[in-house]
Amino acid sequence: MEIERLNQVIRGTVEVKRKQRVDIIVDNADIVSALHSLKLFGFNQLTLVTAVDWIEEQQFEVVYVLYSNAQKVVAIVKARIPRENPEIETIEDLYPNANKYEVELTEMFGIKVRGNPDSGKPFLLENWHDLPPMRKDFDSIKYATEHYEARHRKENND
Amino acid sequence: MDKEIEQGYNEILESLRKRSLWILHYCTGCGAIELPPTMTSRYDMGRFGIVPFVTPRQSDILIVTGYVNIKTLRRIITSYEQMLDPKYVIGFGSCSINGGIYWDSHSVIKKLDSYMPVDLYIAGCMPRPEAIIHSFKHLMELIDTGKADGYRRYKENYDFYRKNQRKVLGKWR
Amino acid sequence: MTKEYELNIGPNHPGIPGNFSLHLELEGDTIVKANGDSGYLHRAFGKLMEHRLYLQNVALIPRICVIEPDINEAVYAMAIEELMGVKIPERAKYIRTIILEAARVNAYLFGLGIFAAATLGLYTLMQWAVGDRDYMIDLFASLTGARIYHMFIWPGGVRRDLPPKFEEDILDWVKFIKDKLPDYDAVFFKNSMFLHRTKGLATITKEEALSMGVTGPNLKATGVAQDVRKDEPYAAYPYLDFEIPTMTEGDAWARTIIRRLELELSLNLIEQAVKKMPKGPVWTKMPNPFKWYVPRGDAYARVESSGGEYGFYFVSDGGAKPYRVYVRGASMPHMYPLAEKLLIGQKLSDAPQILGSLNICPPEIDR
Ligand code: SF4
Numbered sequence: 241m242e243i244e245r246l247n248q249v250i251r252g253t254v255e256v257k258r259k260q261r262v263d264i265i266v267d268n269a270d271i272v273s274a275l276h277s278l279k280l281f282g283f284n285q286l287t288l289v290t291a292v293d294w295i296e297e298q299q300f301e302v303v304y305v306l307y308s309n310a311q312k313v314v315a316i317v318k319a320r321i322p323r324e325n326p327e328i329e330t331i332e333d334l335y336p337n338a339n340k341y342e343v344e345l346t347e348m349f350g351i352k353v354r355g356n357p358d359s360g361k362p363f364l365l366e367n368w369h370d371l372p373p374m375r376k377d378f379d380s381i382k383y384a385t386e387h388y389e390a391r392h393r394k395e396n397n398d
Numbered sequence: 399m400d401k402e403i404e405q406g407y408n409e410i411l412e413s414l415r416k417r418s419l420w421i422l423h424y425c426t427g428c429g430a431i432e433l434p435p436t437m438t439s440r441y442d443m444g445r446f447g448i449v450p451f452v453t454p455r456q457s458d459i460l461i462v463t464g465y466v467n468i469k470t471l472r473r474i475i476t477s478y479e480q481m482l483d484p485k486y487v488i489g490f491g492s493c494s495i496n497g498g499i500y501w502d503s504h505s506v507i508k509k510l511d512s513y514m515p516v517d518l519y520i521a522g523c524m525p526r527p528e529a530i531i532h533s534f535k536h537l538m539e540l541i542d543t544g545k546a547d548g549y550r551r552y553k554e555n556y557d558f559y560r561k562n563q564r565k566v567l568g569k570w571r
Numbered sequence: 572m573t574k575e576y577e578l579n580i581g582p583n584h585p586g587i588p589g590n591f592s593l594h595l596e597l598e599g600d601t602i603v604k605a606n607g608d609s610g611y612l613h614r615a616f617g618k619l620m621e622h623r624l625y626l627q628n629v630a631l632i633p634r635i636c637v638i639e640p641d642i643n644e645a646v647y648a649m650a651i652e653e654l655m656g657v658k659i660p661e662r663a664k665y666i667r668t669i670i671l672e673a674a675r676v677n678a679y680l681f682g683l684g685i686f687a688a689a690t691l692g693l694y695t696l697m698q699w700a701v702g703d704r705d706y707m708i709d710l711f712a713s714l715t716g717a718r719i720y721h722m723f724i725w726p727g728g729v730r731r732d733l734p735p736k737f738e739e740d741i742l743d744w745v746k747f748i749k750d751k752l753p754d755y756d757a758v759f760f761k762n763s764m765f766l767h768r769t770k771g772l773a774t775i776t777k778e779e780a781l782s783m784g785v786t787g788p789n790l791k792a793t794g795v796a797q798d799v800r801k802d803e804p805y806a807a808y809p810y811l812d813f814e815i816p817t818m819t820e821g822d823a824w825a826r827t828i829i830r831r832l833e834l835e836l837s838l839n840l841i842e843q844a845v846k847k848m849p850k851g852p853v854w855t856k857m858p859n860p861f862k863w864y865v866p867r868g869d870a871y872a873r874v875e876s877s878g879g880e881y882g883f884y885f886v887s888d889g890g891a892k893p894y895r896v897y898v899r900g901a902s903m904p905h906m907y908p909l910a911e912k913l914l915i916g917q918k919l920s921d922a923p924q925i926l927g928s929l930n931i932c933p934p935e936i937d938r
Contacts, residue, residue: 260803261871285784287871290897292886305871305884305899309781309795312802316871316884337784340907348617364610364937365505366469367568373504373615380504380618384497387566388508391496424583425590427612428637428934431719434685439702452585467937470582470590470611477583499631502622503614524719 249277262315271319272329275304279334283308283315286335289342291349295376298323300351304331321351330355348374415458415484416538422457423450424477427464429491429524436527448534454480459537462516464524465493465506471513472567478514485549486537489519490530498523512562515548515555575603578919582611585689586923589933591906593926597919605914605922607906612937620896625651625726625863628893633720635898636934639678641670642876643898644724649805650872650885651726654865657855661807663728665848668807669741670714670723671874672837672844673707676748678877679834680704682930686827687759690923691768696759703751706744710737726863728854738845745838752835760831769823773913773925776821784904787879788833789929791817792825799875811843823928830930833877864891878902878930900935907936 246254252266252274266274283306292301297320304317321328328345330353331338342353343363350372353359362368371378425433436443437450451457454477462474478487489510492498497508510516517540520533540546552559581592590611596604616635620628632647633640645667652659659667680700688697713734714723723730759765775785777793790797796815800808816832818825857863867889873882879901888894906929913925 284781285786287784287873287880287882288884288897288899288903290884292869292895303869303884303897305882307880309797314803314871314873316869335784336782336908337904340903362610364613366472366610370504374617378504380615381502381622383504384502384506384508387504388497388506389512389562390501391509422583423585427590428634428719430590431637431681434681434697434701435705435708437701438684439698440705454583465612465614467611467613469613473582473611499634500614500619503619505613505615526718 246278246281249281250274260313262313264315264317266317266319268319268321268328271302271304271317272331272334274317275306275331275334278306278315278317281308282310283313285309286331286338286341287314289331289338289345291345291351291374293323293349293374293376294320295323300326300349302328302345302351326351328353330359332356346372348372350375412541412544416541418447419459419486419534419537420449420451420457421459421461422454422477422481423452424460424474426462426466426470426474427491427493429463429493432524432527432530433461433463436530441527441531443531443534446531446534446538454478455482457481458484459486459488461488461490462494462510464491465498465500466510467505468507468566469505471507471563475514475563483549484541484546486517486541486546487514487548488533488537489516491525492521492523495519495521507566513559513566515551515559517546517548574598580922581608586926588685588689588927588931591931591933591936593914593922595914595919595922600919602914602917602919602922605911607911609906609933609936612934614938616898616938617896620893622892624861624891625865625893626861629725630722633722635938636876636900636932637719638681638932639674639877640720641674641724642874642881644722645671645806646872646874646881646883647885648724648726649874650870650883651863651865653870653872654868654885654887655726655857657727657857659728659855660852661849662732662851663853663855664807665844666729666733666853667724668811668844669841669848670711670721670729671806672840673711673741675877676834676837676841677704677707679830679837680748682877683755683759683827683830683834686927686930687765690927691765693759693762693764696755699751699754699758703748706747707741710740710744713737727857728852730854732853738848741841742845745841749835749838755831760828765827766824768921768924769827769928772823772921773917773928774820774822775909775913780821780909783909785879785909786904787875787877787901787930788829789826789879789905789909791815791833792829793821794819799873799880803873805874807844807847810847811840813840813843823924826928826930830877862891864889865893873899876901878905878932878935881935898935898938900932900938902929902931902933902935905929906931 255263285307287305306315346359494510500506581587592608594606632643684697684700687693798815865887869886882899884897886895
C-alpha cells in the first residue's frame with residue numbers, strides 16, 4: 241500500500257506534492273468512484289468538503305480533503321464542474337460526516353448535491369433570498385451597506 | 399403630597415435595584431469569553447451584586463457580547479421582550495457599536511441601537527474585565543439618576559424599532 | 572402511555588455550550604431524534620478574508636474561535652509559509668510551541684471549568700480553573716497587550732521576541748498549575764457526582780469515531796493515538812519528547828479524563844520547550860508586509876487544537892489577497908453527525924453532559 245501505487249487505482253492525475261500531501265485531480269464524473277477507491281486504499285477519514293469559485297473560467301472546483309490514519313497522508317481530491325447548474329453526487333454513504341459539508345456547499349455556492357436529502361435546507365443562514373454568499377459574484381460589502389444601518393462618524397470630535 | 403411620596407418611593411426602588419443586577423446568561427458573540435473571568439475568583443463581580451442568571455424572566459441585564467448575527471438578533475429580541483421591566487441592555491465590544499471588524503460581513507448587523515434600546519456601550523475588542531466592572535458601576539449610576547431608561551424608550555418608540563427589525567429579519571411577528 | 576413531543580433547547584440555555592440550539596423530539600424524557608441548529612455565530616470568514624490584504628487578515632483570523640485563538644494564527648501562518656516556501660527560525664518554532672501549548676492549557680481549563688459548572692453544578696472547579704487561567708492571560712497580555720487575541724504568530728515566525736522574564740514566569744505558572752492538579756482531581760475528576768453522571772454515558776467505538784472523521788480528545792478516548800503533533804509535526808514538536816495519551820472506554824468520562832491528561836501533557840511540553848529553546852532571530856524577514864504576494868497554488872495546513880484537527884484549506888491566485896479560505900473546525904464532525912447520533916436514546920437530563928464531554932465549540936461550526 242504505497243502512495244505511488246495510487247496512480248493505478250484512480251482514474252485521474254496523482255501528484256505527490258510533498259511528504260504527506262497528495263493532490264488528485266479527477267474528472268467530474270469520476271468523483272464518487274475515485275473517493276470509493278481511495279477509501280478502500282486506506283483514506284478512512286473525511287476532513288472537509290468545500291468548493292472554490294473560479295469565476296473567470298466559469299467553473300467551480302469541488303475539493304475533498306481525506307486523511308489516511310494508517311499512512312498519515314492527506315489527499316486533496318479536486319474536480320472541476322461547470323458553473324452553470326452545478327451538480328455533484330453525494331458521498332454520504334462513504335463518509336457519514338459528509339452530509340453537513342454538502343449542505344453547506346449547497347447553501348454557500350448553490351451546488352446541488354444529488355442523493356443528499358438535506359441538500360437545499362437552510363443550515364447557517366436564515367431567510368436568505370440573495371445569491372449564495374460565497375460565490376465570487378456576490379458582493380458582501382454592497383449587501384451589508386444596503387441592508388444593515390451603519391453608524392455615521394461625526395465630522396469633528398465634539 | 400402624593401407625588402412626593404411616589405417620588406421618594408421610586409428613589410428607594412431605584413437604589414435597591416442597582417444593587418442586585420442579574421445578567422441574562424446568553425453568550426451571543428466572542429466577548430462572552432471575558433464574562434467567566436469577571437464572574438470568577440479573580441475579578442468576582444458578585445461583590446457588586448451582579449450574578450448570571452439563566453432565564454430571561456428573572457434577569458435585569460441583557461449583555462450583547464459582541465457581534466450580532468441576524469439569526470441571533472431574532473433570539474436576542476425575543477429574549478429582551480421576555481424580560482420584565484426594568485431591564486437594561488449593555489452593548490459589549492466594538493462590533494455592537496459599529497460592526498467592528500465584521501463591518502463587511504453579509505450576516506452581521508452593524509448598529510445595535512437601531513434594533514433595540516442600548517443603555518450603555520463598552521468599547522474595545524474585546525473589553526477587559528476591568529472595563530466590564532467599570533461599565534456595571536456606571537450602569538448603577540445611570541440607574542440611580544434615572545438615565546437608564548431604555549425599556550421606556552423601547553415602548554415609546556416601538557414602531558421605530560419594529561420597523562428596523564422588520565427590515566433585516568423580514569416579516570416577523 | 573407516552574407521547575412524542577418536540578423541544579427546543581438553546582441558544583439561550585446554560586446547558587448548551589455556546590450559542591447554538593438543539594431541536595429534540597422526545598418520548599417521555601427519552602430523546603428519539605436530535606437535530607442541531609447552527610449559524611448563530613456565522614460571519615463568513617471565507618468571504619471576509621477575500622476582502623482583506625494578507626497582513627490585515629492577521630488581525631482578523633484569531634477571531635474565528637475565541638476559546639483558543641492562537642491556533643488560527645498558527646495555521647494561517649503555516650499555510651502562507653508553505654505556499655511561499657518560507658522557513659522559519661528555530662527560536663520562532665519554539666516560541667510558537669510554547670504559545671500554542673499555553674493556549675491549549677487555557678482552553679482546557681476554561682472548557683473543563685464551564686463543563687463542571689454549567690452541566691454538573693460543580694462551581695468550585697470553574698472558580699479555580701478560570702481564575703488560574705487568568706494568570707496565563709496576564710502573561711499573554713505581556714506579549715502584545717491583548718488578553719485574548721494576541722496576534723503574535725504571523726507568517727515568517729512570530730512578531731517579536733518574548734518579553735524579558737517571560738520564560739521564568741511561564742515556568743512558574745506551569746508549576747503553579749501542576750501543583751493545583753491534585754486539587755482539581757479532588758473537586759472534580761474524582762468527584763462521585765461526575766463519575767456517576769458520565770461513566771458509560773454515550774459510548775463511541777473506535778470504528779464509528781474513525782468513520783465519522785472524529786479527531787482530538789474524542790478520538791483518543793476510543794483508543795486511537797491520532798494527533799497532528801505526532802503525525803505531521805509542525806513548530807518545534809519534532810524536537811520534543813512526548814506520548815499521546817489514550818483511553819479505551821470511549822464514554823463521556825473517558826473523554827473528560829483525556830482532556831485532563833492532555834492538560835498535563837501540555838504543561839510538560841511547555842517545560843521542555845522553554846528549556847530547549849535556542850537563542851536567535853524570531854522572524855524570517857519577508858518583504859514589505861503590505862505587499863505580500865503569495866504564489867498561486869493551494870495548501871492544506873493543519874494543527875492539533877484542543878478539540879481536534881484544525882485546518883485551513885487555503886487557495887491563492889497570486890494576488891494581494893487570499894482567493895479562498897475554508898476553515899475546518901474540529902467541532903463540525905463532533906456535532907454533525909456524532910452528537911446528533913449519540914443523543915438518540917439518551918435521557919434529556921444527560922444531553923448537557925454529552926454535549927459538554929464532546930467539547931463542541933460552536934464558532935468553529937459556524938465560522
Ligand atoms: S468587538 Fe472584538 S471581541 Fe467583541 S465580538 Fe467583535 S471581534 Fe469579537
